[in-house]
Amino acid sequence: MITLENVTKTYSDGTEAVKGVSFEIKDGNLCVLLGPSGCGKTTTMKMINRLIPITEGNIYIDSKDTKTMDENELRRDIGYAIQEIGLFPHMTVKDNIATVPTLKNWDKEKKEKRAEELLTLMGMDPDEFLEKYPTELSGGQKQRVGVARSLGADPPIMLMDEPFGAIDPITRDRLQDEFINIQEEIQKTIVFVTHDINEAIKMGDKVALMKDGELIQYSTPAELLAAAKNKFVRDFVGSDRTLKSLRLMKVEDAMKKSPRVVRKDDDLSEVASIMEEEDLTYLIVVEDGRKLKGWINRQDIESESGVVEDVMSESTGAAELGTSLAEGLTIMLERDVANLPVVDEYGTLQGIVTFNDLQSLIGETYTERGGKHPEVTQ
Numbered sequence: 001m002i003t004l005e006n007v008t009k010t011y012s013d014g015t016e017a018v019k020g021v022s023f024e025i026k027d028g029n030l031c032v033l034l035g036p037s038g039c040g041k042t043t044t045m046k047m048i049n050r051l052i053p054i055t056e057g058n059i060y061i062d063s064k065d066t067k068t069m070d071e072n073e074l075r076r077d078i079g080y081a082i083q084e085i086g087l088f089p090h091m092t093v094k095d096n097i098a099t100v101p102t103l104k105n106w107d108k109e110k111k112e113k114r115a116e117e118l119l120t121l122m123g124m125d126p127d128e129f130l131e132k133y134p135t136e137l138s139g140g141q142k143q144r145v146g147v148a149r150s151l152g153a154d155p156p157i158m159l160m161d162e163p164f165g166a167i168d169p170i171t172r173d174r175l176q177d178e179f180i181n182i183q184e185e186i187q188k189t190i191v192f193v194t195h196d197i198n199e200a201i202k203m204g205d206k207v208a209l210m211k212d213g214e215l216i217q218y219s220t221p222a223e224l225l226a227a228a229k230n231k232f233v234r235d236f237v238g239s240d241r242t243l244k245s246l247r248l249m250k251v252e253d254a255m256k257k258s259p260r261v262v263r264k265d266d267d268l269s270e271v272a273s274i275m276e277e278e279d280l281t282y283l284i285v286v287e288d289g290r291k292l293k294g295w296i297n298r299q300d301i302e303s304e305s306g307v308v309e310d311v312m313s314e315s316t317g318a319a320e321l322g323t324s325l326a327e328g329l330t331i332m333l334e335r336d337v338a339n340l341p342v343v344d345e346y347g348t349l350q351g352i353v354t355f356n357d358l359q360s361l362i363g364e365t366y367t368e369r370g371g372k373h374p375e376v377t378q
């Protein structure tokens with residue numbers, strides 16, 4: 001656990017870069033430091049590995065005051081990746097990744113194995129890249145090597161300052177996804193600096209939003225979107241926060257479980273009377289257990305002889321469990337349907353998300369007009 005306690009940084013020219021900031025980062029969590037340029041993110045981060053000395057306050061790692069620790073030891077146990085990458089140009093990819101292992105006197109074989117492992121983890125072929133020099137790499141590849149290097153000696157803590165900052169949005173998105181997967185596996189305690197709200201929401205377990213050296217709000221991404229503490233947070237999060245919160249939620253958060261279903265070979269007369277009695281305009285059709293087949297619409301039942309299969313519409317799309325609600329909504333809009341079946345990886349029906357449910361869910365995440373969380377004005 002990393003604990004910041006009333007941490008203040010005043011630079012020698014009098015600039016108050018960080019003012020009395022306190023928060024805690026749990027082991028295995030990724031904490032994003034977020035805020036506009038100059039708000040003190042990098043300064044806060046660099047005080048954790050003492051690249052910048054603290055003016056006042058304390059930073060503890062697992063209850064140990066970092067001021068009492070040996071500076072070099074401290075840095076060797078904290079991985080560090082920065083936007084400008086900072087790869088050593090005269091060293092191969094392999095030697096770059098092995099920087100800290102070299103400082104730790106690992107033997108040659110262990111270092112090579114580690115470099116191979118990390119490149120593979122970052123989705124780069126060791127045979128192709130280990131012996132290359134940084135100038136022979138693309139921007140995105142350099143960033144990956146930078147991240148691999150920061151993971152070199154398997155440090156429990158990682159500091160990452162806009163590690164994906166200097167690359168095109170598409171590669172960046174992919175690197176973020178890859179990194180989320182890697183983090184699930186390696187479970188490091190990470191401080192991740194960005195000024196990009198979308199990146200913060202996507203990556204963070206917690207987000208520390210700063211302004212002019214102060215910590216304004218420290219919460220989960222969902223809370224940041226749903227319960228902004230004041231106008232600054234709301235403005236920073238942006239007016240499309242509804243859509244942003246849909247990216248955070250999954251279809252299973254909004255779906256009704258066990259919707260009413262009919263089978264392909266059910267009699268139309270029976271189905272028609274169920275729809276009549278229960279005032280339904282459609283029903284989901286399944287086969288073999290609960291495998292999604294499609295829909296039957298009330299208006300398509302012209303004659304009551306025959307079976308469901310005669311008049312049903314084949315499935316017009318479904319979302320797998322784990323799909324974000326934003327993606328789910330996109331499917332609904334693209335296919336012009338108001339109901340989205342949710343299936344598991346085998347196509348078995350799990351539930352249904354309706355447009356109405358989605359609307360009320362979005363309503364619940366809005367709190368500023370007299371909702372659950374009273375607004376704090378500043």
Ligand SMILES: Nc1ncnc2c1ncn2[C@@H]1O[C@H](COP(=O)(O)OP(=O)(O)OP(=O)(O)O)[C@@H](O)[C@H]1O
Pocket residue numbers: 011012013015016017035036037038039040041042043044195
């Ligand atoms: N060495 C320094 N001496 C004096 N002032 C500094 C120094 N380094 C940073 N500052 C100032 O401290 C404040 C915080 O800087 P910091 O680099 O922490 O911001 P940041 O949030 O990381 O910004 P960015 O998003 O632009 O990287 C700024 O006003 C900056 O000008």
Ligand SMILES: [Mg+2]
Pocket residue numbers: 041042043161193
């Ligand atoms: Mg910075």
